[in-house]
Amino acid sequence: MKSEIKKQSLFQGPIVRQAVIDSFKKLNPLVMMRNPVMFVVEVGTFIILLMLFMPRYFNIQNRGYVFAVFIILLFTILFANFAEALAEGRGKAQADSLKKTKADTVAKRINDKGEIETVSSTELRKGDIVLVEAGDIIPGDGEIIEGLASIDESAITGESAPVIKEAGGDFSSVTGGTKVVSDSIKVRITVDPGESFLDKMISLVEGASRQKTPNELALNTLLITLTLIFLMVVITLIPIASYVGIKLQIVTLIALLVCLIPTTIGGLLSAIGIAGMDRVTRFNVLAMSGKAVEAAGDISTIILDKTGTITFGNRMASQFIPVGSATEEEAREAAVLSSLKDETPEGRSVLELAKNQGFSIDYSQYEQAEFIPFAAETRMSGMDINGVSYRKGAVDAIQKYVQQLGGEIPSDLKEKSDQIANQGGTPLAVSVGKKIVGIIYLKDTVKPGMRERFEELRKMGIKTIMCTGDNPLTAATIAKEAGVDDFIAESKPEDKIRVIREEQAKGNLVAMTGDGTNDAPALAQADVGLAMNSGTIAAKEAANMVDLDSDPTKIIEVVSIGKQLLMTRGALTTFSIANDIAKYFAILPAMFTVAIPQMKALNFMHLHSPTSAILSALIFNAIIIPLLIPLAMKGITYKPMPAVKLLRRNLLIYGLGGVIAPFIGIKLIDLFVGMFV
Numbered sequence: 001m002k003s004e005i006k007k008q009s010l011f012q013g014p015i016v017r018q019a020v021i022d023s024f025k026k027l028n029p030l031v032m033m034r035n036p037v038m039f040v041v042e043v044g045t046f047i048i049l050l051m052l053f054m055p056r057y058f059n060i061q062n063r064g065y066v067f068a069v070f071i072i073l074l075f076t077i078l079f080a081n082f083a084e085a086l087a088e089g090r091g092k093a094q095a096d097s098l099k100k101t102k103a104d105t106v107a108k109r110i111n112d113k114g115e116i117e118t119v120s121s122t123e124l125r126k127g128d129i130v131l132v133e134a135g136d137i138i139p140g141d142g143e144i145i146e147g148l149a150s151i152d153e154s155a156i157t158g159e160s161a162p163v164i165k166e167a168g169g170d171f172s173s174v175t176g177g178t179k180v181v182s183d184s185i186k187v188r189i190t191v192d193p194g195e196s197f198l199d200k201m202i203s204l205v206e207g208a209s210r211q212k213t214p215n216e217l218a219l220n221t222l223l224i225t226l227t228l229i230f231l232m233v234v235i236t237l238i239p240i241a242s243y244v245g246i247k248l249q250i251v252t253l254i255a256l257l258v259c260l261i262p263t264t265i266g267g268l269l270s271a272i273g274i275a276g277m278d279r280v281t282r283f284n285v286l287a288m289s290g291k292a293v294e295a296a297g298d299i300s301t302i303i304l305d306k307t308g309t310i311t312f313g314n315r316m317a318s319q320f321i322p323v324g325s326a327t328e329e330e331a332r333e334a335a336v337l338s339s340l341k342d343e344t345p346e347g348r349s350v351l352e353l354a355k356n357q358g359f360s361i362d363y364s365q366y367e368q369a370e371f372i373p374f375a376a377e378t379r380m381s382g383m384d385i386n387g388v389s390y391r392k393g394a395v396d397a398i399q400k401y402v403q404q405l406g407g408e409i410p411s412d413l414k415e416k417s418d419q420i421a422n423q424g425g426t427p428l429a430v431s432v433g434k435k436i437v438g439i440i441y442l443k444d445t446v447k448p449g450m451r452e453r454f455e456e457l458r459k460m461g462i463k464t465i466m467c468t469g470d471n472p473l474t475a476a477t478i479a480k481e482a483g484v485d486d487f488i489a490e491s492k493p494e495d496k497i498r499v500i501r502e503e504q505a506k507g508n509l510v511a512m513t514g515d516g517t518n519d520a521p522a523l524a525q526a527d528v529g530l531a532m533n534s535g536t537i538a539a540k541e542a543a544n545m546v547d548l549d550s551d552p553t554k555i556i557e558v559v560s561i562g563k564q565l566l567m568t569r570g571a572l573t574t575f576s577i578a579n580d581i582a583k584y585f586a587i588l589p590a591m592f593t594v595a596i597p598q599m600k601a602l603n604f605m606h607l608h609s610p611t612s613a614i615l616s617a618l619i620f621n622a623i624i625i626p627l628l629i630p631l632a633m634k635g636i637t638y639k640p641m642p643a644v645k646l647l648r649r650n651l652l653i654y655g656l657g658g659v660i661a662p663f664i665g666i667k668l669i670d671l672f673v674g675m676f677v
C-alpha cells in the first residue's frame with residue numbers, strides 16, 4: 001500500500017517554457033471562445049489595439065494611457081492561458097513517459113494448430129492466445145487462461161515489487177507493457193490495437209478526452225450571466241455620464257468592464273479542473289472523467305466488498321473438519337473431489353492443504369466427471385461423477401442444496417461453522433450426494449490500519465457498508481474488526497446493485513470499490529466505481545476509476561481530492577466575485593470625481609489620480625491570476641469537518657479576504673504607478 005502523493009514541483013523548467021509558448025497559441029479566438037469571460041477580455045483588448053492603430057479615427061489624445069491599458073489586458077489573457085497551459089503541461093509530461101512504455105514488442109502467438117509464431121504486438125487482435133515467458137514483455141491486455149507468474153508492473157504503477165497473477169479468480173488480468181519476471185503464462189488478448197489500457201491512460205493524462213463537468217458547466221453559466229450583467233451596467237453608464245456632462249473614454253469603459261467581470265475565476269477555472277484530475281493520477285488512480293472525481297467529493301456512502309478489499313483476500317484452506325457421522329478422511333476426500341477443477345485461489349488452496357497432509361489421488365479416475373465451476377450466484381462449486389455430486393460452498397447454500405435432495409442437516413454443522421465464522425474465517429460446507437460430510441476452514445485476515453481509515457471517513461460524514469457473499473457471522477466479525485458502519489451478508493451481485501440503488505434513491509451519491517467480475521454491475525451502477533488494477537477486466541471496464549496500486553482504501557484520497565476540487569473552485573469563485581466588487585470602488589470615483597466633486601467622498605482610498613486608479617485596479621486584476629495559480633493547482637487543504645463549519649470557514653477567508661485584498665493591493669500598486677502618471 002502506498003498512498004502518499006508523488007511530490008513534484010509546480011514550476012518545472014521545461015513545462016513552464018512550453019506553457020509560456022502555449023499561452024500565446026491559446027490567444028487564437030477560436031480557442032478562446034470556450035472561455036466566455038476571457039473571450040470578452042480578448043475582444044476588449046482587440047478594440048483597444050484598433051484604437052492604437054487609428055488614433056485619429058477614435059480621437060485618442062493620451063496614447064500612452066491607451067497603450068498601458070492594452071498591455072495590461074494582454075497580460076491578463078496571457079496569465080489565464082498560462083494557468084491552463086501549466087496545468088495541461090504536467091499531464092503531457094506524464095503521457096510522454098508512458099508512450100515510451102508503449103513501444104512495439106514481439107509476441108509469441110499460438111495458432112490453431114498449437115504452434116508458436118512470432119508476430120509484432122501491433123498485429124494482435126481480440127481473442128488471440130499468446131505465450132509469455134519469464135523475461136518477456138506482455139504484448140497486450142488480456143486474461144491469463146493458463147498458469148501463474150510473477151509480473152513486474154512498474155512501467156504502469158511505478159511500484160517495483162512484482163505481483164502474482166494467475167488463471168481463474170479475481171487476479172487474472174494482465175496489462176500490455178508489463179513484464180513477466182518468472183514462470184510462463186498463456187494469455188487471451190482482450191482488446192484490439194489502440195484500445196488498450198495504456199492507450200486509454202495516455203489519452204487520459206494528456207487530457208485529450210477532457211470534457212467540462214456538470215459543475216463546471218453550471219459555474220460557466222453563472223459567469224456568463226455575470227459578464228452580461230456587467231456589460232449592461234457599463235453600457236448604461238454612458239448616458240448617465242453624458243447627463244452629468246462627462247464624456248467617458250471607450251478605453252476606460254473597457255477597463256471598468258474587465259475589472260468587474262469575474263476574470264479571476266474565469267482565468268483559473270479550467271486549470272482547477274485539470275489539476276484536480278492530475279492530483280488523482282498522482283495518487284496512481286486513473287479517473288475516466290472529471291465528473292467521477294467531482295462526484296467523489298460529494299459522496300455520502302461507500303460500499304466495499306470484504307474479501308480482497310477489507311481483508312487480504314488470500315482465503316486459504318487451513319483445516320478440514322468432519323461433521324455428523326463422517327470422518328476427517330471422508331471430509332478431506334470430498335473437499336478435494338469438489339475442488340479438482342476449481343480454478344479459484346480457494347479451490348487450489350484446498351488441493352494444496354490436502355497434499356500437505358499427505359493425501360494423494362489418482363486423477364485419471366475422474367476424466368469422465370462433469371465439473372461445476374464456482375459461481376457467485378450459486379456460491380458453490382464441485383463435480384458430478386457416476387451419479388454422485390460433490391459440492392462445496394457457502395454453508396447456507398449447501399444446506400439448501402442437500403435439503404432439496406431430501407438430505408438431513410448434521411446437528412453439529414451450525415456449531416462448528418459458527419465457531420469458524422466467529423473468528424472471522426469463512427466456513428465452506430462440503431457435501432457428497434445429499435449428505436454434508438465436513439467443513440473447510442478458509443482463513444483470511446483484515447488488512448492493518450482499516451479501523452483508522454474508516455474513522456477518517458466517518459469524520460468526513462461518509463457511511464461505510466461492507467457487502468459480502470459470506471455468511472452473516474463471518475461478516476459481523478470482520479465488520480466489527482475493521483470498524484465499518486454497517487454490513488450486508490450473503491449478498492449476490494444483484495443485492496449489491498440494490499443497496500446502491502436504494503442509497504441513490506435517497507438522493508445520496510454512492511461510491512463502490514471492488515475487484516471481481518461479480519462486482520462489475522455494481523461498479524457501473526455506483527456514482528464512483530473504483531476498480532482494483534489487480535482485478536478482472538470486467539470490473540475495470542465497468543468502473544470509472546482504476547487504482548493502479550489496488551488499494552481499496554485509496555477511495556479516501558479520491559474523496560479528499562474531489563472535495564478539495566469542489567472547495568477550491570467554490571473558494572476562488574467567492575474570492576473572484578468579492579474582489580470585483582472592491583474594484584468598483586477604486587474605479588468609479590476616479591471616473592466621476594472630475595465632474596462631480598462630491599464623489600470625492602467615495603474616494604476613501606486616496607488614490608493618486610484617476611488614471612493611476614484605473615491602471616492600478618487593472619494591474620491588480622491581472623496579477624491576481626498568476627498569484628493564485630499555486631492555490632488553483634495545489635488545491636485548498638481539506639481537513640475532515642462538518643460541511644456547514646467548512647462553508648463558514650471558507651466564506652470568511654475567501655469572501656472577506658476577497659473584499660479586503662484588492663483595497664490593499666490596489667493602494668500599494670497605486671503608490672508605485674502614481675510616480676509615473
Ligand SMILES: Nc1ncnc2c1ncn2[C@@H]1O[C@H](COP(=O)(O)OP(=O)(O)OP(=O)(O)O)[C@@H](O)[C@H]1O
Binds near residue numbers: 306347427467518
Ligand atoms: N471456490 C469456491 N467454491 C465454493 N464456494 C465458494 C468458493 N469461493 C467462495 N465461495 C463461497 O461463496 C461465497 C461468495 O463468494 P464471492 O467471492 O462471490 O464473495 P463476494 O460477493 O465477492 O464477497 P466478498 O468478496 O466480500 O467475500 C463465499 O463467501 C464462500 O462462502
Ligand SMILES: [K+]
Binds near residue numbers: 262
Ligand atoms: K475582474
Ligand SMILES: [Mg+2]
Binds near residue numbers: 305307308
Ligand atoms: Mg469478491
